Amino acid sequence: MKLQIYQILHVASMVVLTAFTFMAFANPDPKGKKKTMMITGMMSLLMLIGGFGMLAVLKYGFPAWVFLKIVCWLGLSGMAGMAYRKPEKMGTWKFMSLAFLLVAILTVYLKSSFE
Numbered sequence: 001m002k003l004q005i006y007q008i009l010h011v012a013s014m015v016v017l018t019a020f021t022f023m024a025f026a027n028p029d030p031k032g033k034k035k036t037m038m039i040t041g042m043m044s045l046l047m048l049i050g051g052f053g054m055l056a057v058l059k060y061g062f063p064a065w066v067f068l069k070i071v072c073w074l075g076l077s078g079m080a081g082m083a084y085r086k087p088e089k090m091g092t093w094k095f096m097s098l099a100f101l102l103v104a105i106l107t108v109y110l111k112s113s114f115e
């Protein structure tokens with residue numbers, strides 16, 4: 001049951017974080033900045049709690065692939081802020097967000113091949 005709670009926390013907060021990040025990309029109006037930063041900050045934290053919760057419940061220890069996921073998590077968490085700071089580079093932020101998501105997801109499913 002604990003595992004399912006962490007899984008749901010991890011995946012649901014990832015979906016909300018991604019949704020709000022791409023909403024900021026679509027409309028980087030400074031009026032919405034405070035709300036977006038609040039929601040993405042909370043989701044980012046919940047995602048990390050879910051991730052570390054799973055690591056603990058599954059007794060994985062701290063394998064190398066987790067470092068890669070932490071880099072992706074840090075990167076994705078910073079993307080909404082970048083949309084407001086440098087909206088002229090939106091193409092780069094979109095590409096980087098998709099890359100972070102893809103690498104983090106591939107890490108989960110391919111981790112057994114490089115363990």
Ligand code: HEM
Nearest residue numbers: 007014051052054055069070072073076100101104105108
């Ligand atoms: C951009 C960042 C991240 C994305 C997109 C992401 C995505 C995912 C997805 C889709 C799953 C599969 C869910 C499932 O099988 O229930 C997963 C599982 C997992 N994630 Fe993440 N994650 C990210 C960051 C992190 C971080 C920072 C940590 C650790 C602190 C972490 C730890 C885990 C663990 C332990 C699992 C379970 C793996 C397993 O079932 O064998 N993730 N993640």
